[in-house]
Amino acid sequence: xxxxxxxxxDDTRDVILDAANRLFARYGxxxxxxxxxxxxxxxxxxxxxxxxxxxxxxxxxxIDRVNVELQEQLRxxxxxxxxxxxxxxxxxxxxxxxxxxxxxxxxxSLDDIFADLRPQIMERREGYHRxxxxxxxxxxxxxxxxxxxxxxxxxxxxxxxxxATASLLPYSLSAQQLGDRDEIIRKVRRLAExxxxxxxxx
Amino acid sequence: xxxxxxxxxDDTRDVILDAANRLFARYGxxxxxxxxxxxxxxxxxxxxxxxxxxxxxxxxxxIDRVNVELQEQLRxxxxxxxxxxxxxxxxxxxxxxxxxxxxxxxxxSLDDIFADLRPQIMERREGYHRxxxxxxxxxxxxxxxxxxxxxxxxxxxxxxxxxATASLLPYSLSAQQLGDRDEIIRKVRRLAExxxxxxxxx
Numbered sequence: 001x002x003x004x005x006x007x008x009x010d011d012t013r014d015v016i017l018d019a020a021n022r023l024f025a026r027y028g029x030x031x032x033x034x035x036x037x038x039x040x041x042x043x044x045x046x047x048x049x050x051x052x053x054x055x056x057x058x059x060x061x062x063i064d065r066v067n068v069e070l071q072e073q074l075r076x077x078x079x080x081x082x083x084x085x086x087x088x089x090x091x092x093x094x095x096x097x098x099x100x101x102x103x104x105x106x107x108x109s110l111d112d113i114f115a116d117l118r119p120q121i122m123e124r125r126e127g128y129h130r131x132x133x134x135x136x137x138x139x140x141x142x143x144x145x146x147x148x149x150x151x152x153x154x155x156x157x158x159x160x161x162x163x164a165t166a167s168l169l170p171y172s173l174s175a176q177q178l179g180d181r182d183e184i185i186r187k188v189r190r191l192a193e194x195x196x197x198x199x200x201x202x
Numbered sequence: 203x204x205x206x207x208x209x210x211x212d213d214t215r216d217v218i219l220d221a222a223n224r225l226f227a228r229y230g231x232x233x234x235x236x237x238x239x240x241x242x243x244x245x246x247x248x249x250x251x252x253x254x255x256x257x258x259x260x261x262x263x264x265i266d267r268v269n270v271e272l273q274e275q276l277r278x279x280x281x282x283x284x285x286x287x288x289x290x291x292x293x294x295x296x297x298x299x300x301x302x303x304x305x306x307x308x309x310x311s312l313d314d315i316f317a318d319l320r321p322q323i324m325e326r327r328e329g330y331h332r333x334x335x336x337x338x339x340x341x342x343x344x345x346x347x348x349x350x351x352x353x354x355x356x357x358x359x360x361x362x363x364x365x366a367t368a369s370l371l372p373y374s375l376s377a378q379q380l381g382d383r384d385e386i387i388r389k390v391r392r393l394a395e396x397x398x399x400x401x402x403x404x
Contacts, residue, residue: 115317122376151396160392166369174324190362194353198400 013051016041017065020058021106029059029109029116059113060120066102067128073098074135084143085196091136092161092192093185096168100184107175114171121171129166133158140199149199157199164191215253218243219267222260223308231261231311231318261315262322268304269330275300276337286345287402291394293338294363298370298390302383309377316373323373331368335360342401351401359401366393 019040023032034055038045052058077090103110114121136158143149151157168188170178177184221242225234236257240247254260279292305312316323338360345351353359370390372380379386 111320114320118313156392160396163369163389163393164366167365172374187365190358191365194362194400195396198396
């Protein structure tokens with residue numbers, strides 16, 4: 001937290017989100033107030049409100065940030081030189097693990113966040129999934145053009161992949177499941193295996 | 203609601219659950235009280251408490267009842283004489299649609315129920331899924347014995363099928379998605395298609 005005196009707008013936003021991340025882990029979402037956020041971020045309460053109208057917005061923006069990070073990782077994998085099969089495996093794992101790693105340190109806050117913001121999170125999810133579907137469809141189309149995979153519609157196949165792995169995302173996991181990263185990895189790998197067998201050309 | 207005077211314990215239980223079903227649809231879970239439940243069921247408040255310690259327990263028991271009904275349907279499909287492929291499709295569809303049809307008339311109550319009872323529902327889900335996994339594994343083993351399907355572990359493959367369709371269950375659907383049954387059917391069919399291609403022997 002260098003140059004607290006005059007950070008740029010984007011920096012302040014991230015400083016607040018980082019503070020929220022720490023406080024949600026330490027005290028939980030419910031107990032954290034905007035005052036706490038300001039103190040932890042080392043800025044005035046007014047500055048927090050300049051960026052976020054409420055604690056709810058802070059939590060939703062944290063979720064947005066994880067999704068932007070995920071999309072960047074998916075694009076990076078998409079550009080790799082490896083086989084479509086390997087890239088698809090990696091993309092499916094990233095889709096699950098980037099989100100898992102982002103929240104697993106504040107398991108208890110998750111229940112509170114979902115209790116408070118379920119409808120808003122559901123709405124945003126559709127936007128996230130649209131972007132991801134586009135990235136998966138790009139890979140699928142490339143693999144089909146090379147006759148490595150076969151399916152009717154790349155868009156539909158991409159959505160099937162997303163639907164199939166969606167229940168491994170934090171929203172659908174219990175605190176106990178969030179405690180066992182290795183088990184989540186095994187599950188996503190088995191799913192990827194099954195669906196790849198379904199997609200690969202015969 | 204015949205013989206209100208001396209119904210058996212199981213009957214009263216079901217009468218209360220039916221009443222809850224109607225009231226959750228009409229007024230919402232949050233606004234419904236145990237008094238309302240008693241009135242709608244045509245019994246005394248004390249009788250409600252004899253069967254359920256709280257409104258929360260009523261909601262959880264409603265969910266249990268849907269799952270028992272689903273398990274019965276899955277067993278019935280399992281016993282049919284059709285091909286494992288067709289039965290697997292039917293079982294996957296039943297898994298999604300029985301639950302969908304049970305709740306889609308009280309969309310708005312769902313948010314409230316999940317907000318109030320998320321941890322308890324998550325815990326119960328594991329039990330439901332264990333039973334379903336067993337039923338799917340039974341079918342898969344039969345198909346493997348007949349050399350119609352191939353996979354490493356029937357148990358793991360069964361769980362992959364459950365995981366893949368879990369995000370189409372009400373818990374993970376928005377109110378808007380719950381409004382479009384045909385779209386849910388299309389999604390589960392596409393998924394079944396993809397996974398069957400992955401399971402069928404080559």
